Amino acid sequence: MSSPSTNALYTDLSGYYDLMCAEINYQAQSDHVRRLHQIFGNKGQNHLDLACGTGPHVRHFLDFGYQSSGLDINQPMLLQAKERCPEAQFTLKDMCRFSVEQPLDLITCFLYSIHYSDGIEKLKECINSVYNALNTKGVFCFNVVDKNKIENNSLVRHTAEYDNSHFVFSSGWYYAGSGEKQSLKLNIEKTTQDETQLWQDEHPMVALSFHELEKLLQPYFEVHIFEHDYEKIMLWDNVSGNAIFTCVKI
Known part of the structure; x- marks a missing residue:
């Protein structure tokens, strides 16, 4: 028996989201980005995770000692995130249009969620929102796929x-x-x-090449592109189609 296709899938199946992502090594991803932030960041520890889902990355950053928070457009996901991270603040908001009360030192967007910016113009809005939310030398880190x-x-x-x-x-x-x-x-x-x-x-x-994405980011950030390998930090080889972008606010 099949249910009809629906864009509300994640809302309907939010209870299964962690099961769907059970093989993801959230700790390795979080620790990798923490290392990148230590290398490129301003030593501050105010962190926001965009498209945070049920909050597994936020949990790790809290455990690292960050003042970590999350943002997502899915309320059932955020309810689960709050159970996982009761000390964190979670906001129901579109990541393409958000603002913060206190400037941040690190903004992350894991699991290729940057692509949820549906279209180049929406992605530009997201980049602008991130830029405005970061302190000087703040870091924006996310993974992406080349179309x-x-x-x-x-x-x-x-x-x-x-x-x-x-x-x-x-x-x-x-x-x-x-x-x-x-x-x-x-x-x-x-x-x-x-x-x-x-x-x-x-x-x-949204679909774009790494070159196109780099051009969008360069007016705002110093851009570093790394191989999509959470075990070691290596510069992108200009061949692979997955990468980790680490962007430092100018």
Whole structure:
């Protein structure tokens, strides 16, 4: 049995979000960005995580000693984030249009969520909001995929058992080859006894090359591009299609 495709997938399945991301090493990602911040940052520890979801990265930054907070457009996610991080502040807001009361030293956006800026103009708004929210020498760190390197037939897949049900999660990028839009295709299959439910969704996202992104960032930031490897810090090899952008406010 299948439910209809809906853009409210994450709202409907917010209770399964952590299960869907169970294989993500949040600690390694958080620690890697902390190391980058130590190298490039201003030594301050006011942190905001954009598109924070249920708050796993915020939890790690709190444990590192940061004054960490989160922002997301999904209220059910934020309720779970608050349970995980009761000492943190969470804000229901679009990351393309936000402001802060106190300037920040580090802004992060993990899990390719920067692409949720649907279109180049929205991405520009996000970059401007980040710039205005950061202290001088503040750092904006995020991971991103180059539209020209996307393999449309490539999927990431994993399974999980939860609450007497078997889950199969798969996701992959799709880019038509032109324009500023790509999509994230997501499939979730849940089997309980002999009944199977299938959710299929496609999220519109901004598409751009690393070169195009660097041009957008350079008026605001000193831009450093690193390999998408959370175990070591290496400059991007100009070949791979995934990278970690570390941007220091000028």
